[in-house]
Amino acid sequence: MRISAFTNNKLQCWPRKTLWSGALGGRASLEPVAGGARRLALRIDDRRSGPARLESRMLRRRKRTGLAPTGALTWSRALSLGIRSTLGSLGLERPTQVQAAAIPAALSGSHVFLTAQTGSGKTLGYILPLIELLQRDHKGQFDEKGSAAHRSQALIVVPTRELALQVVRVWEAFTAVTGLVCAQLTRCALRRSESVAAWVTPAKEASAGNGVLWNRVPGLRYLVLDEADALFSMQRHNQLAALPLKQLRGGQMWFAAATVTRSNLAEAERLTQAVSPSRRLFVARDDGLHRPPLDARVRFEQVEHPPQKVTRLLGMLRGGPDGLLRDGRSTLIFCNSIQTCRFVQYTLHEHGILGCGVPQRIVGAFMNGAADVLICSDLAARGLDWPFVRRVICFDAPLSYHHFLHRVGRLRQGGICTILLRRAKREQALAECISERLSQRTTLAPQTTGSISMARRRTSD
């Protein structure tokens, strides 16, 4: 196709009339030109030139599919000046793709499902609109005496205590300008080991929050399920049965997850319909969804029988080119069960490797650098933002591609992920699936929900 002329509102081309008129929405006609020849001319109906029109179509499509434009992104103007200047002082100059898609949708009153690559900033993606909306609500919520009456409150539900603490810490950066306090709800209807609620409340009521059952938050208006896919799978065991949906009626719900399946979206749709059917569920995602991080290297180590895993692990920790204890790199060792965690911890102690442990006892030591190795189950692969982690070892192969994504996602600043593989059929199939995804990771087209479920099927196969 050759473009013969390109003016403000007139694009002339030769010879594929249909294609151009379809792509640009203009009208094509044959026009006489000098020498008796005729050529195709396409008239663009509106005032915008062809490329501008195409661009606006792409923007509309991206909006429909929940993807933010990838050009220069800016923080939504709907966020208050205080919040934007705090973001500036934290060095967060512009939003990530998922934040740019989710924040305006949440502020306009939709339920939002944030789903994007690990480390893409989903936490701020729901915290920022939450702060903004709570601030707006609180402005008008005073009775005649000037005290706060029925203040709006929010509940952020996360699967682990450590993640709840992390959310509280992120929130605290904004407390000085907003006066809103996020408290970790320590005594709640659910057992701690099952799930933790971070209860968000204005400063005065923070202390009162500690004694309240999480399904009895009086001013509940916003409910966030972080790591929603993990929480949904827990729901099978009735752990989320106590969700305070009745109090939330008419309010908003947000979900955040780095991996999502169709059934997760359906579950979110069901919950939001129960809360307020008039609001729509907006799915905000980014181009990197379900892709491994670019700067993480992945290695497979084949083992013939289970005891060989221990030898390999000791080899990796002690010596070789990647001798971890020599250069003190912080390492996460993932196991599939708490029994295996304890076995690995015991074995490492037996071999004189100290400074390691399972989460309940040692997370604090790991975070402040006193311990180099943390032995953990997949729950520690959920949401924890530890930029100092340089090495992930999967002592047990991940249960699925999604589990792998969460584990490798802990390498925030890049590093090596080593997976110990047995000859079992499932583990070999998983290795193939991971290798295929890794080879595609720079060229993959944006995922659709269809391809997500395909990946899931393939992995579970």
Ligand SMILES: Nc1ncnc2c1ncn2[C@@H]1O[C@H](COP(=O)(O)OP(=O)(O)OP(=O)(O)O)[C@@H](O)[C@H]1O
């Ligand atoms: N707009 C931004 N610009 C730069 N860095 C950001 C931005 N938003 C968040 N971050 C940083 O990115 C890191 C990861 O953020 P966060 O923990 O929210 O990711 P996540 O998407 O929730 O990851 P995961 O899927 O593992 O839970 C944090 O250290 C955070 O400070």
